[in-house]
Amino acid sequence: MTIPFYQIVGRHSGVHLLILAGVHGDEYEPIGAVRQLSQGLSSEELTGKLTLVPIVNIPAFERISRTGPDGLDLARTFPGNPNGSPTEQIAATMTEMIRSADFLIDLHTGGLAARVAPLAGYLLHDRPEIRARQRGMAEAFNLPIVWGTDSRLNGRTLSVARDADVPAIYAEWGGGGGCQPEGVAQYVQGCRNVMRSLGMLEQPRPSRQVQYIVEDFRKESGVLQKNYLAEQAGYFEPICQLHDHVDIGQTLGWIFPVDLSPAIRVTSRQQGMIILLRAIPATQPGDFLAVILEASGPGEFRYE
Numbered sequence: 001m002t003i004p005f006y007q008i009v010g011r012h013s014g015v016h017l018l019i020l021a022g023v024h025g026d027e028y029e030p031i032g033a034v035r036q037l038s039q040g041l042s043s044e045e046l047t048g049k050l051t052l053v054p055i056v057n058i059p060a061f062e063r064i065s066r067t068g069p070d071g072l073d074l075a076r077t078f079p080g081n082p083n084g085s086p087t088e089q090i091a092a093t094m095t096e097m098i099r100s101a102d103f104l105i106d107l108h109t110g111g112l113a114a115r116v117a118p119l120a121g122y123l124l125h126d127r128p129e130i131r132a133r134q135r136g137m138a139e140a141f142n143l144p145i146v147w148g149t150d151s152r153l154n155g156r157t158l159s160v161a162r163d164a165d166v167p168a169i170y171a172e173w174g175g176g177g178g179c180q181p182e183g184v185a186q187y188v189q190g191c192r193n194v195m196r197s198l199g200m201l202e203q204p205r206p207s208r209q210v211q212y213i214v215e216d217f218r219k220e221s222g223v224l225q226k227n228y229l230a231e232q233a234g235y236f237e238p239i240c241q242l243h244d245h246v247d248i249g250q251t252l253g254w255i256f257p258v259d260l261s262p263a264i265r266v267t268s269r270q271q272g273m274i275i276l277l278r279a280i281p282a283t284q285p286g287d288f289l290a291v292i293l294e295a296s297g298p299g300e301f302r303y304e
Contacts, residue, residue, distance in 0.1 A: 001082075001089040005097075006038040006052040014048025015198050018101035019191055020094070020157060021053065023074050023108065025060025025067070028179035030107030033187030040188070041201075048200045051101065056094060059086050066111050076155035098160045103137070104168035105194060106157045107187055110175025110276060114288070116224075117242055117275040118173045118186065119145035123158050124217055126151060133167040139210055140197035141171060141190040145275065145293065148215035149222025169194075176279035211298040212273075218303055224276055228290040230283040231264055232257050237281065238290070244274050245296075252290050255283060270294050 019037065021030030034054040041050065055061050059068035067073055072087035080091025098104055110116040120141040122134035131148070138146045153159060161168035171190060173183040195201040220226060230236065238253035240246060246268045255264040266289055276291035283289070295301050 001086070001093045003053060003056060003058070003090065003093055006054070008038075008041055008043055008046055008050045008052075010043055010046030010048050010050075010200070012047045014200055015102040016049040016051065016100070017103045017105070017195060017198060017200060018051045018097060019053070019105045019107070020056050021107045022055035022057055022061055023106065023157065024111055025057050025063060025065050026111040027109040027175065029109050029173055029183035029187055031055055031061075032179050032184040033107060033191065036184065036188050037191055045202070046200060048198070050195070050200070051097065053094075053097070057087070057090060059090075064112075066113075075157070078155050078157060078160050094157065095160050098157060098166060098168075099164045101166055103194075103198060104157065104161045104166055105137075105141075105191060106168065106170040108170060108172050109183070110172070110279065112175070112177050113278060113280050114224075114276050115174055115176045115242055115279050116172040117145060117273070118143040118171075118183075119147050119275065120169055120171045120190070121147040121149060121222060122169045123151040123153065123162050124148045124215060125162055127165065130165060130167050134169055135213075136197065137167060137169045137194050139213070140193050141169065142193050142206055142209045143171065143173070143186065143190060144209055144211045146210055146213045147222065147293070150216070150218065150220055153220070153222065212293065212295050213300045214293060214295055214303075215301070216294070216303040221303070224291050225288045227276075227288060227292070228252065228266060230255055230285055230287040230289055233284050234258050234264070235281050236266075236278055236283045236289060238277055240274055240277070242274055242277050245272065246274060246292065247271050266290070268292060271296060
Protein backbone atom coordinates (compact mmCIF):
# COMPACT_ATOMS: atom_id res chain seq x y z
CA MET A 1 0.00 0.00 0.00
CA THR A 2 1.26 3.47 -0.91
CA ILE A 3 1.32 6.05 1.91
CA PRO A 4 2.27 9.64 0.94
CA PHE A 5 5.23 11.14 2.77
CA TYR A 6 7.68 14.02 2.66
CA GLN A 7 11.43 13.47 2.75
CA ILE A 8 14.11 16.07 3.35
CA VAL A 9 17.74 15.11 2.82
CA GLY A 10 20.28 17.36 4.46
CA ARG A 11 23.44 18.79 2.95
CA HIS A 12 25.52 16.68 5.31
CA SER A 13 25.15 12.97 6.08
CA GLY A 14 23.72 11.92 9.44
CA VAL A 15 20.96 9.92 11.06
CA HIS A 16 17.56 9.13 9.54
CA LEU A 17 14.59 10.27 11.66
CA LEU A 18 11.04 9.11 10.87
CA ILE A 19 8.12 11.18 12.25
CA LEU A 20 4.58 9.80 12.04
CA ALA A 21 1.16 11.42 12.45
CA GLY A 22 -2.37 10.22 11.82
CA VAL A 23 -1.96 6.64 12.99
CA HIS A 24 -5.49 7.23 14.28
CA GLY A 25 -7.76 9.14 11.95
CA ASP A 26 -9.28 11.47 14.57
CA GLU A 27 -6.04 12.97 15.92
CA TYR A 28 -5.40 16.33 14.30
CA GLU A 29 -2.64 18.24 16.13
CA PRO A 30 0.00 15.72 14.92
CA ILE A 31 -1.16 16.09 11.31
CA GLY A 32 -0.91 19.88 11.55
CA ALA A 33 2.53 19.66 13.15
CA VAL A 34 3.97 17.33 10.50
CA ARG A 35 2.58 19.56 7.74
CA GLN A 36 4.28 22.58 9.33
CA LEU A 37 7.54 20.68 9.72
CA SER A 38 7.47 19.75 6.05
CA GLN A 39 7.16 23.43 5.12
CA GLY A 40 9.47 24.86 7.76
CA LEU A 41 12.62 22.77 7.28
CA SER A 42 15.08 22.93 4.41
CA SER A 43 17.89 20.66 3.29
CA GLU A 44 20.35 23.52 3.81
CA GLU A 45 19.77 23.58 7.59
CA LEU A 46 19.45 19.82 8.01
CA THR A 47 22.08 17.19 8.75
CA GLY A 48 20.93 13.66 7.95
CA LYS A 49 17.56 12.60 6.55
CA LEU A 50 14.04 13.36 7.77
CA THR A 51 10.98 11.39 6.65
CA LEU A 52 7.57 12.85 7.54
CA VAL A 53 4.29 10.96 7.21
CA PRO A 54 1.41 13.42 7.83
CA ILE A 55 -1.45 10.88 7.67
CA VAL A 56 -0.50 7.25 8.17
CA ASN A 57 -4.08 5.95 8.34
CA ILE A 58 -5.87 7.69 5.47
CA PRO A 59 -8.93 5.36 5.54
CA ALA A 60 -9.54 6.20 9.21
CA PHE A 61 -8.93 9.91 8.56
CA GLU A 62 -11.53 9.90 5.79
CA ARG A 63 -14.03 8.31 8.21
CA ILE A 64 -13.22 10.86 10.97
CA SER A 65 -12.56 7.82 13.12
CA ARG A 66 -9.92 6.12 15.23
CA THR A 67 -10.14 3.08 12.96
CA GLY A 68 -10.54 2.28 9.29
CA PRO A 69 -13.48 0.50 7.64
CA ASP A 70 -12.17 -2.93 8.70
CA GLY A 71 -12.60 -1.92 12.37
CA LEU A 72 -8.98 -2.62 13.29
CA ASP A 73 -6.94 -0.28 15.48
CA LEU A 74 -3.76 0.37 13.52
CA ALA A 75 -1.87 0.96 16.77
CA ARG A 76 -2.56 -2.67 17.72
CA THR A 77 -2.04 -4.25 14.27
CA PHE A 78 1.72 -4.04 13.67
CA PRO A 79 3.70 -5.56 12.00
CA GLY A 80 0.69 -6.12 9.75
CA ASN A 81 0.20 -8.20 6.63
CA PRO A 82 0.85 -6.96 3.06
CA ASN A 83 -1.96 -9.22 1.82
CA GLY A 84 -4.42 -8.51 4.63
CA SER A 85 -7.13 -5.94 5.27
CA PRO A 86 -6.47 -2.23 4.61
CA THR A 87 -5.28 -1.61 8.18
CA GLU A 88 -3.01 -4.67 8.06
CA GLN A 89 -1.55 -3.47 4.75
CA ILE A 90 -0.87 -0.01 6.18
CA ALA A 91 0.86 -1.62 9.17
CA ALA A 92 3.03 -3.74 6.89
CA THR A 93 4.09 -0.71 4.81
CA MET A 94 4.87 1.36 7.91
CA THR A 95 6.78 -1.55 9.47
CA GLU A 96 9.26 -1.43 6.59
CA MET A 97 9.60 2.34 6.95
CA ILE A 98 10.26 2.04 10.69
CA ARG A 99 12.87 -0.67 10.18
CA SER A 100 14.67 1.53 7.66
CA ALA A 101 14.98 4.47 10.07
CA ASP A 102 17.54 5.19 12.78
CA PHE A 103 15.06 6.92 15.10
CA LEU A 104 11.26 7.21 15.36
CA ILE A 105 8.78 9.76 16.74
CA ASP A 106 5.07 8.82 16.69
CA LEU A 107 2.67 11.70 17.48
CA HIS A 108 -0.79 11.16 19.01
CA THR A 109 -3.67 12.80 20.88
CA GLY A 110 -6.67 11.51 22.79
CA GLY A 111 -8.70 11.62 19.56
CA LEU A 112 -12.36 12.56 19.72
CA ALA A 113 -13.03 10.51 22.84
CA ALA A 114 -10.45 11.81 25.33
CA ARG A 115 -8.08 14.57 26.34
CA VAL A 116 -4.51 13.71 27.34
CA ALA A 117 -2.00 15.74 29.32
CA PRO A 118 1.10 16.60 27.24
CA LEU A 119 3.65 13.80 27.57
CA ALA A 120 6.45 12.02 25.76
CA GLY A 121 6.74 8.28 26.31
CA TYR A 122 8.85 5.28 25.40
CA LEU A 123 9.07 1.54 25.98
CA LEU A 124 11.48 0.38 28.67
CA HIS A 125 13.71 -1.49 26.23
CA ASP A 126 15.65 -4.52 27.49
CA ARG A 127 18.90 -3.03 26.18
CA PRO A 128 19.97 -0.29 28.63
CA GLU A 129 21.73 1.76 25.95
CA ILE A 130 18.58 1.97 23.81
CA ARG A 131 16.44 2.67 26.86
CA ALA A 132 18.75 5.53 27.80
CA ARG A 133 18.67 6.89 24.26
CA GLN A 134 14.87 6.83 24.26
CA ARG A 135 14.67 8.52 27.62
CA GLY A 136 17.01 11.20 26.28
CA MET A 137 14.76 11.72 23.24
CA ALA A 138 11.66 11.95 25.45
CA GLU A 139 13.32 14.49 27.73
CA ALA A 140 14.56 16.46 24.72
CA PHE A 141 11.00 16.63 23.36
CA ASN A 142 10.46 18.81 26.44
CA LEU A 143 6.84 18.22 27.44
CA PRO A 144 5.97 18.23 31.17
CA ILE A 145 5.69 14.42 31.52
CA VAL A 146 8.24 11.77 30.49
CA TRP A 147 6.82 8.25 30.82
CA GLY A 148 8.65 4.96 30.31
CA THR A 149 6.35 1.93 30.25
CA ASP A 150 6.09 -1.84 29.71
CA SER A 151 8.33 -2.94 26.83
CA ARG A 152 6.36 -6.17 26.25
CA LEU A 153 3.40 -4.46 24.59
CA ASN A 154 2.97 -5.58 20.98
CA GLY A 155 1.10 -4.43 17.88
CA ARG A 156 2.46 -0.88 18.00
CA THR A 157 4.82 1.27 15.98
CA LEU A 158 7.07 1.29 19.05
CA SER A 159 7.07 -2.51 19.29
CA VAL A 160 8.29 -2.71 15.69
CA ALA A 161 11.00 -0.21 16.59
CA ARG A 162 11.81 -2.19 19.75
CA ASP A 163 12.33 -5.40 17.78
CA ALA A 164 14.50 -3.59 15.24
CA ASP A 165 16.54 -1.80 17.95
CA VAL A 166 15.39 1.58 16.60
CA PRO A 167 15.19 4.12 19.47
CA ALA A 168 11.62 5.43 19.47
CA ILE A 169 9.30 7.71 21.40
CA TYR A 170 5.66 8.69 21.16
CA ALA A 171 3.94 11.85 22.29
CA GLU A 172 0.41 12.70 23.46
CA TRP A 173 -1.15 16.15 23.54
CA GLY A 174 -4.80 17.10 23.96
CA GLY A 175 -7.68 15.67 21.97
CA GLY A 176 -11.44 15.90 22.33
CA GLY A 177 -12.05 17.23 18.83
CA GLY A 178 -10.67 20.04 16.71
CA CYS A 179 -7.04 21.05 16.33
CA GLN A 180 -5.56 23.34 18.95
CA PRO A 181 -2.81 25.66 17.61
CA GLU A 182 -0.93 25.38 20.92
CA GLY A 183 -0.68 21.62 20.51
CA VAL A 184 0.54 21.95 16.93
CA ALA A 185 3.17 24.49 18.01
CA GLN A 186 4.39 22.34 20.91
CA TYR A 187 4.65 19.31 18.63
CA VAL A 188 6.63 21.26 16.02
CA GLN A 189 8.97 22.55 18.71
CA GLY A 190 9.25 19.12 20.36
CA CYS A 191 10.27 17.46 17.12
CA ARG A 192 12.81 20.18 16.44
CA ASN A 193 14.15 19.73 19.97
CA VAL A 194 14.70 16.02 19.34
CA MET A 195 16.35 16.79 16.00
CA ARG A 196 18.70 19.14 17.80
CA SER A 197 19.56 16.40 20.32
CA LEU A 198 20.33 14.00 17.44
CA GLY A 199 22.67 16.47 15.75
CA MET A 200 20.28 17.14 12.87
CA LEU A 201 19.59 20.82 13.56
CA GLU A 202 21.44 23.72 15.08
CA GLN A 203 19.20 25.76 17.35
CA PRO A 204 19.34 27.12 20.89
CA ARG A 205 18.69 24.70 23.75
CA PRO A 206 15.19 25.43 25.13
CA SER A 207 14.50 26.03 28.79
CA ARG A 208 13.58 22.75 30.46
CA GLN A 209 9.83 22.09 30.80
CA VAL A 210 9.99 18.48 32.06
CA GLN A 211 8.40 18.15 35.51
CA TYR A 212 7.72 14.41 35.91
CA ILE A 213 9.85 11.44 34.89
CA VAL A 214 8.11 8.13 35.59
CA GLU A 215 9.46 4.70 34.63
CA ASP A 216 6.91 1.96 35.24
CA PHE A 217 8.10 -1.60 34.50
CA ARG A 218 4.85 -3.21 35.64
CA LYS A 219 2.82 -5.32 33.21
CA GLU A 220 0.65 -3.29 30.79
CA SER A 221 1.77 0.05 32.18
CA GLY A 222 1.11 2.68 29.56
CA VAL A 223 -2.05 1.05 28.16
CA LEU A 224 -4.41 4.00 28.22
CA GLN A 225 -7.50 2.04 27.21
CA LYS A 226 -7.58 -0.36 30.19
CA ASN A 227 -7.98 2.05 33.06
CA TYR A 228 -11.23 2.96 34.82
CA LEU A 229 -13.62 1.36 32.36
CA ALA A 230 -17.33 2.15 32.22
CA GLU A 231 -19.43 -0.56 33.85
CA GLN A 232 -22.62 0.38 32.07
CA ALA A 233 -23.96 2.45 29.20
CA GLY A 234 -24.79 5.96 30.28
CA TYR A 235 -23.74 9.57 30.65
CA PHE A 236 -20.31 10.10 32.22
CA GLU A 237 -19.98 13.24 34.29
CA PRO A 238 -16.47 13.79 35.70
CA ILE A 239 -16.04 15.93 38.80
CA CYS A 240 -12.28 16.26 38.31
CA GLN A 241 -10.14 17.83 35.61
CA LEU A 242 -7.05 16.94 33.63
CA HIS A 243 -3.88 17.53 35.73
CA ASP A 244 -5.78 17.23 39.04
CA HIS A 245 -4.03 15.25 41.80
CA VAL A 246 -6.24 12.60 43.38
CA ASP A 247 -6.00 10.14 46.26
CA ILE A 248 -7.09 6.51 46.56
CA GLY A 249 -10.84 6.36 47.08
CA GLN A 250 -11.50 9.80 45.67
CA THR A 251 -14.49 10.19 43.35
CA LEU A 252 -13.50 10.82 39.74
CA GLY A 253 -17.04 11.12 38.42
CA TRP A 254 -20.38 9.41 37.94
CA ILE A 255 -22.06 7.36 35.24
CA PHE A 256 -25.79 7.99 34.97
CA PRO A 257 -27.28 4.90 33.27
CA VAL A 258 -29.61 5.35 30.34
CA ASP A 259 -32.23 3.16 32.04
CA LEU A 260 -32.38 5.67 34.95
CA SER A 261 -31.06 3.13 37.45
CA PRO A 262 -28.89 4.54 40.29
CA ALA A 263 -25.77 6.43 39.34
CA ILE A 264 -22.48 4.52 39.38
CA ARG A 265 -19.61 6.14 41.23
CA VAL A 266 -16.17 6.00 39.55
CA THR A 267 -13.50 5.87 42.26
CA SER A 268 -9.74 6.30 42.08
CA ARG A 269 -7.69 3.21 42.86
CA GLN A 270 -4.43 5.16 42.71
CA GLN A 271 -2.73 8.23 44.05
CA GLY A 272 -1.41 10.57 41.41
CA MET A 273 -2.26 12.97 38.62
CA ILE A 274 -5.04 12.59 36.07
CA ILE A 275 -3.37 12.48 32.64
CA LEU A 276 -6.34 11.27 30.57
CA LEU A 277 -10.00 12.11 30.93
CA ARG A 278 -12.89 11.09 28.73
CA ALA A 279 -14.18 13.99 26.62
CA ILE A 280 -17.37 12.39 25.28
CA PRO A 281 -20.08 11.96 27.93
CA ALA A 282 -21.79 9.02 26.20
CA THR A 283 -20.32 5.71 27.32
CA GLN A 284 -20.78 2.04 26.53
CA PRO A 285 -19.62 -0.81 28.79
CA GLY A 286 -15.83 -1.06 28.57
CA ASP A 287 -15.19 2.51 27.41
CA PHE A 288 -12.17 4.08 29.10
CA LEU A 289 -12.83 7.03 31.39
CA ALA A 290 -9.54 8.15 32.95
CA VAL A 291 -5.84 7.40 33.44
CA ILE A 292 -3.86 8.32 36.54
CA LEU A 293 -0.08 8.75 36.55
CA GLU A 294 1.23 7.52 39.88
CA ALA A 295 3.28 10.52 40.92
CA SER A 296 2.66 12.54 44.06
CA GLY A 297 4.40 15.65 42.74
CA PRO A 298 7.10 16.80 40.34
CA GLY A 299 10.17 14.55 40.35
CA GLU A 300 11.34 11.10 39.31
CA PHE A 301 9.43 7.89 40.09
CA ARG A 302 10.23 4.26 39.30
CA TYR A 303 7.92 1.24 39.65
CA GLU A 304 9.07 -2.37 39.22
